[in-house]
Amino acid sequence: MGKNSKFDLLLDHVIGIINNSQNKYKKLKSVCEFLKNNVDHYDWVGFYFVSDTKKGELVLGPFAGESTEHVKIKFGDGICGQAAEMKDTFVVQDVSKEANYLSCSPKVKSEIVVPIFKNGEIIGELDIDSHQIGPFTEKDKVFLEKICELVAEM
Numbered sequence: 001m002g003k004n005s006k007f008d009l010l011l012d013h014v015i016g017i018i019n020n021s022q023n024k025y026k027k028l029k030s031v032c033e034f035l036k037n038n039v040d041h042y043d044w045v046g047f048y049f050v051s052d053t054k055k056g057e058l059v060l061g062p063f064a065g066e067s068t069e070h071v072k073i074k075f076g077d078g079i080c081g082q083a084a085e086m087k088d089t090f091v092v093q094d095v096s097k098e099a100n101y102l103s104c105s106p107k108v109k110s111e112i113v114v115p116i117f118k119n120g121e122i123i124g125e126l127d128i129d130s131h132q133i134g135p136f137t138e139k140d141k142v143f144l145e146k147i148c149e150l151v152a153e154m
Ligand code: SME
Pocket: 044, 046, 068, 070, 073, 077, 078, 079, 080, 081, 100, 101, 102, 103, 104, 111, 127, 129
């Protein structure tokens, strides 16, 4: 198996979910559950959506994993809010070293946040927490950015 095979197979399955006939919320929830259940280092997977661009606020959408108190996050706050301001994927391999971090659970050790763009504007994010330190590679980034491009077109 080539090095990309695992993520290629996962991406095919995600495309299948996105193309099924359920409503958008259910499809996104299924994507979260699929990712959490099929990638060892993904322990919490969720979407945040920009509720009001002028207000600069993210609101939690479908997710898989423990419930979180961080249902609304202002741009600039935490890893999610910083990714929204930077308009770029933000990987934190060790959250204990990130001062601007909103903790959901002491079990979380690292996080990746990938923005979702539509017509050049950020409309949301895919947020993944891991219980491992330093698990994310360039392959996770490429894989998750592809998923976000597909979600933007839904
Ligand atoms: N840790 C995030 C908050 C959201 S939770 O991970 C679900 C942050 O620092 O923005």
